[in-house]
Amino acid sequence: MFQKKNFVDRLTFMRQQHHWSKRQLAFKVGISPRAIGQFEQGQNLPSIETLVQLAQVLGVSLDYLCGLTADPHPYPPDQTFMKASDVSIDDLSQQTQTFDCPVCHAPLTFTLAEMAGMTELTCPACQQVMTFDPTEIRELLDRWRRLTGQ
Numbered sequence: 001m002f003q004k005k006n007f008v009d010r011l012t013f014m015r016q017q018h019h020w021s022k023r024q025l026a027f028k029v030g031i032s033p034r035a036i037g038q039f040e041q042g043q044n045l046p047s048i049e050t051l052v053q054l055a056q057v058l059g060v061s062l063d064y065l066c067g068l069t070a071d072p073h074p075y076p077p078d079q080t081f082m083k084a085s086d087v088s089i090d091d092l093s094q095q096t097q098t099f100d101c102p103v104c105h106a107p108l109t110f111t112l113a114e115m116a117g118m119t120e121l122t123c124p125a126c127q128q129v130m131t132f133d134p135t136e137i138r139e140l141l142d143r144w145r146r147l148t149g150q
Contacts, residue, residue, distance in 0.1 A: 006067020008042045014058040014065070014072075015040075029053045103128040 015025050015036075022036040029036075031050060038044040046054060055062045060072040101108055106125035121130045 002066050002068070004042050004045065007045070007065065008040055010060075010065050010067060011036075011054065011058075012040045014060060018058065025054075025057065028057045101126060101128055102130070 015022070018025075020028075021033075022040070023033040026033040026036045029050065030053065031046075035044070035046070035050075039046055051062065051065070055065045058065065061069070063069040064072040100106065101123040104123060104126040106123055108121065108123060110121075122128070123130070
């Protein structure tokens with residue numbers, strides 16, 4: 001069950017863990033430093049939109065921030081979201097995707113840039129050839145290029 005004190009304590013703790021001032025956190029979230037102070041003093045609660053932004057900026061789940069779990073990261077990493085404006089194409093081309101070969105379960109790792117040009121993949125361990133449609137990866141790269149102006 002949500003309790004305001006848990007939210008207040010977690011917000012303050014996570015801000016301090018990042019070594020951010022109230023002003024720095026406010027800037028990252030897009031709200032006033034006064035609002036952060038009101039949240040940390042329990043005088044006010046954020047809107048749902050602001051609560052989501054706080055969780056994303058602080059790198060924790062909503063459940064953790066609201067005191068519903070003791071684990072700051074109760075979900076798999078692939079469910080962590082970032083703003084497209086925080087990622088450049090250079091960053092994106094360095095990010096890797098790892099998955100297991102469906103035959104021998106060997107880990108296969110590629111950068112997103114490498115995957116964008118592929119239509120098939122051969123596992124180096126067992127030589128199994130896998131085909132796939134890279135359209136989704138290309139669309140992701142194109143969307144980030146448009147959003148970041150790169």
